[in-house]
Amino acid sequence: MADSLIRPASLADLPRVVALSARDPEALAALRRRLADRLEHEPGTAPDDLSRTLHTGRERFPCRDAVIGTDTAELALLLRESDGENTPPVREPGAGPVLVLDGSPAPASVPDLPEITDALRRAEDACRDGADDTAARAAAVQYGVVAWLLARGVTPHAVHGHGAGAWAAAAARGELPLPAALRAAAENATPPAGAQQPPVGAPADSEPRTTPVVVIGSHPPPTAPESVADVTGCPDPLRLDTADGASYARLLAELWRLGFDVDTTLGREGRRIRLPGHPFRRREPGGAGPADGPTTRALTPFEQRWLFYDLVRHGSSGDHNVTVETVLPGPAPAPADIATAFDEIQRRHPVLRTVFSDPAGRWRARTLPTATVRPTHLTAEPDAGPEQLRVAVRDAARQPLRLRDEPLLRCCVRAGSAHWALSLGLYEPLSATADPRLLLDELRALLGTEAVVPAAPLPEPEPEPA
Template sequence: MPHVLALSARDARSLTALSERLADRLAQAPDTDLDDVALTLDTGRERFPCRHAVVGEDLAALVRRLREPLPAAAGAPAPRTDRTSADVVLLLDGSGVDGPPAELPGTTGLPLPSEDIAQHAEDAPAARAVATLYSAGRWLLDRRLTPVAVRGEDRIGALAAAALRGTVSPADALRTAAAGLCAPTAEDPPSPRDAVVVRIGHAAQRGATPESEEALTFDPADGASAARLLARLWCLGLDVDTTLGRPGRRLRLPGHPMWRRTSGEHRTQDTGRPLTPYEQRLLFYDLVRRGTSGDHAVVCARAVAGAVPEQAALATAFAELQRRHPALRTVFGERGGRWRATVLPRPQAGPDLLPADPAGVPERLTQAVRTSAARPFVLRDAPLVHCCVQEGPTHWALALAVYEPLTASVAPEDLTAELLGLLEEMAPSTGAALTRPS
């Protein structure tokens, strides 16, 4: 199985220099253990937005690829440096999977068809295929891939996906496959609109090739495809484990190059933007006069007929709303003695569920969530948005509050309507017409 060396830097210039330094270091010490190099790069380095990864079977191949010109995509920040593995959908395809998985590092305790299944089952090949897909998927999850959803594309893939999700045990999944039965149906959480789809299955089934720029496929029979996949995911900005599960030890490697900036040259690291005069005025006022930030909350509250959505659906929809609108992920913080506005890489705010009001009429529910949402904000390094929900006997109420300086690009009324639309898309049976905006 090949090795993966994953690098990152603030910009293309630094990334090129780092690649050349590492190539020189490996060329000067050809007896260096590549597992040690991979582990040091994975555990001892800060993650930066410009990404590059090389894949090779031996030291000579890796040195040669480190010295090649960077791909064009490596010169710009990775497209998903503001994303996490939660934006990945794992798709299991059982068609064409008919053999045991390739030997992968760190694959201990994975399920195998028992002797009675292998010899006497009605559909033993299906059980072997489920075991193969499950083993490959479990290995990817152990490499720090935490997808938002795991789905199957056919009966075999659905059984392996159910085992990976924990809906059924691996042993039950194998027995179900051997009996020719299907996986139990389960509701999958909705996927982000721009999710990365990683497919586990026979690569030839989809026409994918190792050189395909679009292929995010792990062929269980080809261990090298796992290395290529993790390298691609790293370059997309996902912090996967590029050691491939191999043990190693830390060693001394060349550090990131330091450049002296010339007069007037801007920093390349994204440290946020300066506050606008309006943001400064309100922020400093609220910092000095503690507890007044709630007075500067722009709130929209609405009552909705029907049952309140599930807490998981509320959290997922609110997270998707924050992904769509960077203003909802903007925080104010002090950097080097100066206050700056920074967009968080991922949603952090969650909905607050107030205790249910068994006698709450729509007006009272709306007032309760409005009051709760308008509470003071944590002004330093915390999301400046509140979402509150309360359940009543016939209605439920929702309120969104945004710190006033951030409302230049978003309107709470529009955000509330968009959030309700997301909830209706996710669970049409729980969505009902608005009864009273306030």
């Protein structure tokens, strides 16, 4: 059965992604120019080496851009022409994209990616007794795409599906073994209850959703009574056309621009090479950097130790988030009420407004003047029990932080049918002077859930000599 699918596009035929990041828009624009100069003067540079070096040899910064092309000359031209957003991406902390498998039939041609090939082989095995393999192939392709995205560092917030895609989504979530899901799709069985529900409802007016929705399927999408907005809760989702090899590269490039640290090598081998570094802009004598001023201080030894460790090991900061959570009966408070209470917590305790910056290459801590962290409202789960709600908000609070120029605090909420869960996550270096459990009790008190409010604000760390 799988042999009936034509797979002419090999991994080597997919476009290359050149993903860049910098501390600020001016540095990003300069980096694009310097890299374009290098590629024009050294046209023999292998695109795979370029992508590998940028992915493994560079620190991630908030201002981002990405271009995709087939060869070095095209990539250099695109770098010249790109203006990018040049603004730091905005997304909810810890929230990955929502993947929606639209259940469209398997296309006649798909890229020869190992995850898709393996899933198609399993679909063939599931249909050896003559079962209709049309739906099984559709589910196999969509499951294979999800597996490939996972291997590229895409950690979805949720995976949902429709039709055959519902079975692929159930397998991707680990609720069913893949062979059982493919067999059920071949037998045209009814998907499990809730599997075809829209993944995300429209956000409350006070809580705009920044989590992207990615619809996976063949293009054009199958005719359905629901519009894309009805199905996804998002009027303009990202799309991955399973038949178009360039679509895979475009999606990873877009997720990178949005702030997700995905593997933009697309799984191709390459070697590390020397590339132009980030431009160094010396401040004018007497000039002040963005983090200089009376609200800055030197890092404590405890802060230095964990910060430098996590900067070297990209993505490890989540291992050092101190998290606390609670499950409470009844409906969750309105998002606006939770946001107001969380703003008040940040106002009372300046340590919660701490960010780490490195003006002129020297790390300092500074205190933001106002609260900037908003609560993250996870997708409501009416069927989830108290323990499931607790685990969900705990795991969300443990997601890695950016560490540079962004707050080191997180608040996550998930509503169920009879309970709701609330969690706080704080970067461990700050927990030396801020007890997350006391902070959670204080937040509960502000929300009227009968917790004791600490009598005095939490202490601030003593500044060290510069």
